[in-house]
Amino acid sequence: MSHTAGIRGNGIRESRKLKTRQALLDAALGLLAEQSLSSLGLREVTRAAGITPTAFYRHFGSVPALGVALVEQTLGSLHGMIGAILAETGDSEVRLDRSVQLIRRHVRDQPAHFRFIAREQHGGVGPVREAIAAQLRLFAEEVAAALAAEPESKGWAEEDLLMLGGLYVDHMVTTASALLDAGPADDERVARTAGRRMRLIALGALHWLDEPAQGA
Numbered sequence: 192m193s194h195t196a197g198i199r200g201n202g203i204r205e206s207r208k209l210k211t212r213q214a215l216l217d218a219a220l221g222l223l224a225e226q227s228l229s230s231l232g233l234r235e236v237t238r239a240a241g242i243t244p245t246a247f248y249r250h251f252g253s254v255p256a257l258g259v260a261l262v263e264q265t266l267g268s269l270h271g272m273i274g275a276i277l278a279e280t281g282d283s284e285v286r287l288d289r290s291v292q293l294i295r296r297h298v299r300d301q302p303a304h305f306r307f308i309a310r311e312q313h314g315g316v317g318p319v320r321e322a323i324a325a326q327l328r329l330f331a332e333e334v335a336a337a338l339a340a341e342p343e344s345k346g347w348a349e350e351d352l353l354m355l356g357g358l359y360v361d362h363m364v365t366t367a368s369a370l371l372d373a374g375p376a377d378d379e380r381v382a383r384t385a386g387r388r389m390r391l392i393a394l395g396a397l398h399w400l401d402e403p404a405q406g407a
Contacts, residue, residue, distance in 0.1 A: 212250045214240045216264065219257055220303050228258045228307075229315040258311065258319040265304040266326040269297065270333065277337035287389045294363050295382045298370040309368050327364065331356040346400055355399075358392055 218239035222231060233254055237244045251257040276289050298305050311319045335356035338344050344352060366385040373381045 208249070211240075211242060211246070214242070215247065215250055215257060216261060219254075220261065220307060223307050223310075224303055227314055228254065228311055228319060255316050255318045258316055259322040261304070261307060262311075262319060262322040262326060265301065265308055266323070266330075269293070270329070273330070274333055274337075277334065283341075283393060284390060287393065288386050290359075290363070291366065291382050291386045291389065294366055294385075295370060295378060298367050299375065299378065302371060305367050305371055309371060312364075327360055330360045330363075334359050343397060351399065355392075355396055359389065362389060362392065 215236060219231065219236050222235060222239055231254055233247055234244050236254065236257070237247050251260065272293055273290060276286055276293065279286055279289075308323060312323050314320060331353060333356070335349075335352040338352050338355060339347070339349075347355075362385070366381065369381045369385070370378050
């Protein structure tokens with residue numbers, strides 16, 4: 192077998208491996224529409240994916256590990272997109288609106304993924320809870336770093352910027368849950384309300400360093 196043929200064969204095997212891995216993720220996500228991850232069985236997932244139970248372990252060490260991969264697939268893709276919005280210069284209100292619309296679009300395009308996150312954020316599978324918390328902390332740190340570059344943030348302590356970043360992220364999570372509950376018919380109202388609430392947070396931040404009134 193030639194060197195080129197060997198490379199091609201390795202590429203085909205890797206492609207099949209990725210396809211099977213994605214089939215397991217998709218199967219699990221479909222099953223999780225009706226149950227929590229803690230009740231999901233390995234054989235149930237492999238049956239839905241059309242593979243043998245032993246093949247599962249070529250891709251994931253356990254069902255919780257599969258759940259962690261689902262977290263990374265759902266939230267990991269958002270980092271670059273939100274980072275790009277935060278890095279934009281110009282009107283901060285435009286950036287807030289674009290952030291809300293990004294969440295809205297992702298929830299509309301991937302409702303099953305976000306239902307999984309909403310259910311498992313406080314669920315019974317520790318590694319998955321920790322993975323969600325780690326992703327949200329990373330989001331908060333990224334937002335805080337973007338805020339630190341703003342002229343309005345001059346004089347802010349690092350911990351206060353992180354607190355503000357966390358407020359924005361918490362609000363995005365709340366918005367995603369509200370969009371899931373509202374459905375397509377009412378998501379415009381939810382997005383509009385979310386944008387106004389984010390502006391309220393931004394207005395409060397502008398006065399964070401103001402001297403408190405005497406006697407307060």
